[in-house]
Amino acid sequence: VVGTFRESVRGVFQGGVRIAVKIIIFLLVGVLALVALMVVASLLACAAATLYALLPFPKVPFRYNVRNLQVRWKTTVVTAVAFTLVVALLVGMLAFVKGMYRLTQSSGQPGNIIVLSDGATDEAFSSLPFGVDVLRLPKNVQDMVQKDGDKFWAVREVYVVVNQEMPLAGGGLKRRFVQMRGVDDVELAARIHGIELQEGGTWFSGKTYEVVLGDGVARTFGADMGKDSVGPGDTIRLGPKEWCVAGVMKASGSTFGSEVWARDIHVQESFGRKTQQGNSYSSFVVRVKDPEAAAKAAEFIQNERGQEPFAAMTETEYYSKLSQTNQQFLVAALIVAIVMAVGGVLGVMNTMFAAISQRAKDIGVMRLLGYTRWQILSSFLLESLIIALIGGILGCALGSVTHGWSATSIVSSGAGGGGKSVALKLVVDAQVLLAGMGLTVIMGAVGGLAPSLSAMRLRPLESLR
């Protein structure tokens, strides 16, 4: 009885909280709409003020604002540093997301079609019918596939996520997931996927247990051995076997950089893909002659619902679907940046309101000297923008340090997708810096508008009293 009563009370309380939260969310949406309006108004006012400052109209001398910032340098520095932190964080977070996007965008070749088992959205969960090849695809698609003499540009691949065990120095084991791809014709697979080898490496012969490593995973294994990267001649343990490294792929900035490639039969026998019925493959990648016809060819394969239906899509589409995690991180990064920006905006508002209250007499004198309300507004708005820009530029510079840093993450398609763990490089490009400076301007404009409006509304005589 006590339990039921407690459950009922909890239920009523949770129901009440849920309603309260819905009301708060409703109010927040209203507030957000107002904030959006304010942002637009602030940006317009800032744009007008900047334009006005650049044109040869009478205005409050720019030197006046610079001198004031110099005189109140402590406040200026503190506010600018807050901006620097916010913008640097945004740039760092966007660099990470950009690195992930670049990875998924670089992985797909425009003319490639990836064929999976019917219903599968990820090669990790795909199991193709035994003996899959080009001749089992629809007739019109067969004619579209690129050929070298009689040889189709098509490769069968078995993809497994291997659980790698690494003994720890103090005893025990550490585990890591490693993506392994077994291919039936490695050189053709490399051509189809646009992969090249680094100097000194060779494609495996297939006679012994050999692997070719992506540049990212080679660095990861290298760190285990206390060196920058493993290379040809080194040996690694994956699953129940030791594998000899035949070569390392050139950095292509794609997800293949995080994979280990081996001969298909070796992967199949090591990881339970060899059955009495035949060897199982995860995907079948074909290159069509005309990259623009790839989507059409994939549609033909997908729509052919005969004895052996397949799922098919262009490789670029497949990898762009893996950007679900990227979108998630992008949204998270933007939310963090916006919330931090609100803190920055409130900080600059404090600074500007204080500046205005300290300089009320200045404003009164300027008004008596003939400066208009609009000129006062634009002067203070520009001052707030200067603080923001100092902080923003420093923030972008600080955030740019992350360019080229290595990080690990997972890319996945979300719904039912398996995901791939990847080694990526952070990318700070013009777009990321533009986003950083954009946030800077928005923060400066929004934070400066309300104080500048209050400065504009000061009456000359009252402010001189």
Next chain:
Amino acid sequence: MSFLIQNLILNPLNLFGVIFGVVPIIIGLIVAASHPRLFMLVVKNLGRNRLRTALTFLAIVFLVFMVIIILTVVTTLDSFTTEKARNLKLIVTERWQLPSQMPLTHADYLDPSNPKFLLKGFGITPNDFMTWSFYGGTLEPGKVTLENLIFFFVMDPKHIRTMMDDLETFDPVLVKKMQETRQGCLVGRERLEAMNKRVGERFKVFSINYKEIDLEFEIVGVFPEGRYNKSAIMNDSYFNEELDKYARQRGKKHPLDMKRLNLIWLRVKDRPTFEKVAGAVESASQFADLPVKCETASSGVATFIEPFKDLLWAMKMVMVPAILISMALVVANAISISVRERQKEMAVLKVLGYRPTQILGLVLGESLLVGALAGLLASAFTYYAFNSMGGIPFPMLFFQSFPIPGGAFLWGMGMGVGTALVGSLLPAWSARSVKVSEVFSKVA
């Protein structure tokens, strides 16, 4: 006592909250009670420039809100990867690859109620065992969207209360109903809403991972609000019977027939027992054909989280400090402006007989009061707003959402008070050191 040790001393974040939040607040309350006039002066001073107070307050609220969200994600993941000392849950999976796919017979050797049970003498009872298979599909054939996609934990319903995390108090009536309804399933609230279904309704699932095994279900109940909002459970007996039926009807086994078991769960009393059990399982000849590995649930989760280690490090070591620093800067800025504006007032207070320590306390009191209230409000809002939705909606690996822990109140207060303290120390010291003669000579 053990609760206090567990939640305060062993949890550095909660301890931080107590040291920087609760202790200063208690000291502040004692000072306020013993010097009510000084406290009233603090309150009045805050009311003198309401705009500045409000802006500083709001800035702290927003930034504390953000830090609580980040810390919740990080600490939740940490808690899943931290080894427990007692009642360890073990996962037995296929040794070399992911997803783990084992034959159903593997479970026989580890099921305490099965005569083939291998682990006699380790204190493992039938309540300490559970198996999982994963069955997923769509409500319409070939149409994969978030709305019509559903994944089931395939398991014996009798283990829901005994082995599933956070379902220890799950309604036993629903468990019984699941056991009695062969096609019964339990579905989380959010998944149910996304599918636009209600309890009692029936639906058919066209499988994605078990080709040609399309199953019909009847919804018998909903999970309690929280981590299972997007999950579903179905009967393992129904699943296994359908796979067996496939073999009988087609004259050949389903391609995944011998790979239908994904995970085996066991619970042992402590770490030494785990070591022994793991050794016995991994070396058992019964698993020689398809080797298995045995690991604690936390170490299993840690392997999945491994690729995010850089990101989590950056969240913990870069983002949180950066936000805290900008929060301290906002406070420092506001307080130093306020102190500069009130130099004459400080000098007058000194003339009236206020000691430098009292002036220091006055300025510190103002910022601490704002920091404490803002931290408390931010943590209360974050806690109730997100937990009413089942947690922070940030699907990541097998975590659908991250509920805000109760300790967030301590973190919020700790951050609010701590950053207010750090931010206002220098301005308060400069207020304390105001020289009366200098201030009045300037006025003169």
